[in-house]
Amino acid sequence: MSSGIDADIALDAAVVLSLGMNRVLGRGAGLAGRGAEALAALAAGRAEARAAALAEVESHERALREVVERNARIEALAETRAKIGAEVPLPDALRPDEQSPDELTAWCAATDRALDEAERHLSEHLAAQVSAQIFAVPAEGLVAGTVPGTPPPGDEDVQRNLERIMTRLLPDAADAERRAVAEAAGLLAGAGTAEEAEGVLQEVRLRIQAANRRTEERRAQERRAAAERDAAEQAEAERRYVLGSITAAFEDMGYEVHAGFETLTAEDGTVTLTKGAWPDHSVRMRVDDAAHVRASMVRERPAESEDDRRVDVEREREWCEAFEAARDRLADAGIRSDVAWRLEPGVRELPVSARPRQTKGRAGQRERHRERHN
Known part of the structure; x- marks a missing residue:
């Protein structure tokens, strides 16, 4: 944008943290209680x-x-429990609401112990399934891809060793990984000596190691994807907060704030500021990722006289003063802005808007603003 203001934005830590809390709690864009207290103290x-x-x-x-x-x-x-047909108890998920941080931390510690126990039982269940199928013991929900046969020499020891080794397989290993382990274990049916059985068990160990490695890689990838989704959701929440705060600040000073879309959550973050006393002028403002704001005054029709250009300068000065007042209001909302570039009034002829001015009234804008913050 030309003929205007370019500023960097930084959100206060209380705003950032509170928006994150609100997302987890499923609430709107209003700040959580202690976050609001931190802003008030600031x-x-x-x-x-x-x-x-x-x-x-x-x-x-x-x-x-x-x-x-x-x-x-x-x-x-x-999901793993359902997939392998195990009857293993799991703790219920927690829907956090009024719990204190200490209460939440205590729940996490107790849940960790329960989940570790559940994961161990799931691995044991899977190991028993494979062992039962290899040694032709009837069981329900056995892993496909193995062929029961004649037990190898010392089959009781071999079976115990197989079950012990199989418990190392992570229960959420992919189907293909479990089949590969089961196929290796199935070779025990053809082992004629203890040495051959040990060789098969070693292959089972190697396949379990490979399966666990790939499972851990998948888990890490899923964690990264979840972190990326969380970061994107946080960025959107921050952008909405900045847009809503800008809207409130300028509406309180008598401006009408319009967006090119139905709400102020347009993807490009662009809004238009107008006033009833400005028939020929408006301000285009764009917020980029809640980190940068650019604003430029434009004309609705070309200037035709020196008097028009004099009015342009007056409107620009009025707008600059309003922007400084808005910066103070935004600071109270935890939004700090540092002006990186400014074009003084009258330095450049105002550009003419390529888009017609919207006509939605201030009441409608305020109503949407209230809806966003409820």
Whole structure:
């Protein structure tokens, strides 16, 4: 944009953390209680109160993230349990609401123990399935791809060793990985000597190691994907917060704020500011990723006289003053802006808007603003 202002944006830590908490809790864009207290303390210059409130927000947000991770693990193990047909109890997922950080942390610790126990039982169940099929013991839900046959010499010891080795296989290994392990174990049916049986067990060990490695890689990939989704959702929440705060600030100063779409959540983050006393002028503002804001005053029709250009300068000065006032309001909302570039009024002829001005009234804009923050 030309003939305007270019500023960098930085969100206060209380805003960032509170928006993250609100996403986990499933609430709207309004700040969580302690986050709002931290902002109020910041505005009042009460450093000690702010530090205490912010520390509590950080602790709560961290605990909520831990809960989200445990809930994801519960869901993954439930899928594994259904896939292998095991009857293994799992803890219920937690829907955090009014719990304190200490309560959430205690739940996570207890859930970790329960999930470790459940994972161990799932691995034992899978090991018993494969062992039962290899040694022709009837069982339900056996792993496909193995052929029962004559037990090898010392079959009881071999069976115990197989079950012990099989318990190392992660229960959420992919179907192909489990089949590869089961196929190797199936070779025990043809082992005629203890040495041959040991050779087969060694192959089972190697395949389990490979299966576990690939399973861990998949888990890590899923964690990275979840982190990327979380980062994208956080960025969107921050962008919505900045747009909503900008809207509120300028509406309170008598401007009408319009978007090119039905709401202020347009993908490009562009809004238009107008005033009833500005028949020929408006301001185009664009917010990029809640980190950068650019604004430019434009004309609705070409300037035709010196008087038009004089009015342009007056409107530009008015807009610059309004922007500075808005910066103070945004600072109270935890949005700091540092002007990187500014074009002073009258330096350049105002560009003419290529898009017609929208006519939605201020009441409609305020109604949408309230909806976003409820």
